[in-house]
Amino acid sequence: MTRHHRYPAFDLVKAEVPDDLCPVATDMSPMLPGDWRSMRPVVDRDKCVKCAVCWLYCPVQCVQEHAAWFDFNLATCKGCGICANECPQRAITMVEEAK
Amino acid sequence: MGRSFNTIAFDPSKCDGCGDCMRACASVKYDSEDTSRSLIQILGRETDKGSAFELALCRQCGDPKCTTVCPAGALTKNGESGVIEWDGSKCVDCLLCTIGCSYAGIALDETTGRVSKCDTCAGNPACVPACPHGALRYVTTSNIYNEVGDWEDLFAPGLAGCQGCNTELLMRHTLRRVGPDTVLATPPGCVPGMGSVGFNGTTGTKVPVFHPLLTNTAAMLAGIKRQYKRVGREITALAIAGDGGASDVGFQSLSGAAERGEQMLFMVVDNEGYMNTGMQRSSCTPYGAWTSTTPVGKSSDGSHLSQGKTQDAKNLPLIMVNHRCAYVATASTAYMEDLYEKLDKAIQASKTGFAYLHVYSPCTTGWRFPTDQNMEVARKAVETNFVMLWEYTPDTGVHFTRPVDKPLPVTDYLKAMGRFRHLSPEQIEHIQKKVEENRRIVERLAENAHAA
Numbered sequence: 001m002t003r004h005h006r007y008p009a010f011d012l013v014k015a016e017v018p019d020d021l022c023p024v025a026t027d028m029s030p031m032l033p034g035d036w037r038s039m040r041p042v043v044d045r046d047k048c049v050k051c052a053v054c055w056l057y058c059p060v061q062c063v064q065e066h067a068a069w070f071d072f073n074l075a076t077c078k079g080c081g082i083c084a085n086e087c088p089q090r091a092i093t094m095v096e097e098a099k
Numbered sequence: 100m101g102r103s104f105n106t107i108a109f110d111p112s113k114c115d116g117c118g119d120c121m122r123a124c125a126s127v128k129y130d131s132e133d134t135s136r137s138l139i140q141i142l143g144r145e146t147d148k149g150s151a152f153e154l155a156l157c158r159q160c161g162d163p164k165c166t167t168v169c170p171a172g173a174l175t176k177n178g179e180s181g182v183i184e185w186d187g188s189k190c191v192d193c194l195l196c197t198i199g200c201s202y203a204g205i206a207l208d209e210t211t212g213r214v215s216k217c218d219t220c221a222g223n224p225a226c227v228p229a230c231p232h233g234a235l236r237y238v239t240t241s242n243i244y245n246e247v248g249d250w251e252d253l254f255a256p257g258l259a260g261c262q263g264c265n266t267e268l269l270m271r272h273t274l275r276r277v278g279p280d281t282v283l284a285t286p287p288g289c290v291p292g293m294g295s296v297g298f299n300g301t302t303g304t305k306v307p308v309f310h311p312l313l314t315n316t317a318a319m320l321a322g323i324k325r326q327y328k329r330v331g332r333e334i335t336a337l338a339i340a341g342d343g344g345a346s347d348v349g350f351q352s353l354s355g356a357a358e359r360g361e362q363m364l365f366m367v368v369d370n371e372g373y374m375n376t377g378m379q380r381s382s383c384t385p386y387g388a389w390t391s392t393t394p395v396g397k398s399s400d401g402s403h404l405s406q407g408k409t410q411d412a413k414n415l416p417l418i419m420v421n422h423r424c425a426y427v428a429t430a431s432t433a434y435m436e437d438l439y440e441k442l443d444k445a446i447q448a449s450k451t452g453f454a455y456l457h458v459y460s461p462c463t464t465g466w467r468f469p470t471d472q473n474m475e476v477a478r479k480a481v482e483t484n485f486v487m488l489w490e491y492t493p494d495t496g497v498h499f500t501r502p503v504d505k506p507l508p509v510t511d512y513l514k515a516m517g518r519f520r521h522l523s524p525e526q527i528e529h530i531q532k533k534v535e536e537n538r539r540i541v542e543r544l545a546e547n548a549h550a551a
Binding site for chain 2: 047049057
């Protein structure tokens with residue numbers, strides 16, 4: 001079972017959905033909750049061993065893999081701090097967002 | 100995609116410096132009793148202010164410094180296992196690596212006169228099971244990442260779940276695993292409330308999703324699944340419902356669909372209350388818990404003292420076992436490997452019958468604990484047997500998947516959150532008794548399953 005690709009977006013015209021059916025939402029919600037954040041996760045790259053525990057427990061799934069460490073997509077990270085609490089190597093610290 | 104790797108985690112608060120890990124390592128690696136040769140070293144001592152132990156062990160760094168300082172190319176990071184391998188035939192014994200390492204993870208072995216370092220015993224480290232206090236853990240969650248890490252997240256990047264929302268975590272993992280050929284039903288609750296159904300022409304989900312009433316989730320999804328079957332399309336009918344929507348007002352349609360054996364996967368996210376609408380009690384709210392409808396304190400005229408919920412929680416997963424569904428299981432996001440195994444079995448079972456997954460989902464807002472403690476609370480629930488992880492199939496009966504034979508006292512769980520802060524000793528005793536009673540009930544079922 002491999003699904004290592006992105007899925008094509010649903011196309012109303014191709015799928016022959018009648019336009020008088022009912023309201024059908026096809027646009028992705030544009031909300032990015034990164035601006036809720038008061039604390040930001042910062043990874044110590046020297047300490048990161050790429051165990052993916054942060055990815056596993058990140059509710060937003062905003063963890064992104066880099067060649068030698070894991071980092072966060074700050075557009076969606078809400079700053080909950082679960083990653084910093086769970087990191088087995090304590091490589092993540094939460095720092096206050098500057099004003 | 101790259102790769103993630105297993106790692107040995109050390110919890111200094113649990114370590115008492117007994118040295119069993121070092122003895123195990125020296126014995127396995129060199130058949131020696133000399134712990135100074137062990138590749139794992141525990142440093143520190145017991146002081147008046149308490150113990151302070153530190154670990155000297157190769158971390159198998161993601162970006163290792165030892166490999167870059169080595170002039171002979173004797174140290175290389177294995178891209179498959181993540182282990183930093185030492186090649187004795189290339190090593191020139193300059194010991195630069197021992198200076199380059201910040202963790203004392205590579206050191207001179209005085210017996211051989213050469214450096215030595217941990218190789219994680221080829222993925223089965225001897226030190227970890229040797230630790231009698233659980234201070235060492237071999238974290239293997241990278242297996243999940245290596246399999247599904249680059250599968251597409253089928254929810255929108257931004258959902259409006261609270262900070263640290265366990266339900267959002269569960270939804271994203273679940274739908275990614277179940278896949279794109281899915282129709283998702285989410286009755287009123289946190290799941291659609293955080294924007295998975297969407298509004299104003301936008302959607303939060305990349306698969307067809309609909310928003311039934313609280314009462315008819317299972318019935319409506321059953322009809323949709325049957326229509327897809329009629330037109331010959333293979334889909335997974337997935338419901339993600341809250342405990343309120345499943346155990347209270349949605350129960351009759353859930354029970355009916357289970358009894359008819361409708362082919363669907365019904366997942367209940369049990370955050371023990373109606374958290375989306377303002378933390379009201381549900382029939383899954385445990386005894387003693389504060390909610391906005393089971394308040395704590397004196398009534399306005401002072402005549403009545405309220406101390407949280409006065410009834411015990413309904414055990415919905417056991418009720419579903421009594422429907423003889425194709426698959427029933429309880430799970431917790433703190434035990435993600437267990438959850439993934441159950442999810443796979445449930446997906447399989449939903450192709451022929453009714454699969455029911457009951458996942459405990461601590462609610463940071465409604466249960467009153469800090470957002471970063473979510474997994475900690477979920478883990479404590481299992482470690483105290485407040486929540487038990489088991490599964491049921493008609494062939495094998497009920498059995499525990501992660502039995503906890505030496506549970507912590509339930510107070511360890513209760514004190515982790517604010518909704519139990521007011522409990523009296525009598526109430527705590529009642530909860531402890533209920534935990535043990537629930538354990539006996541599931542144990543009895545499990546024993547009978549084996550007898551049959």
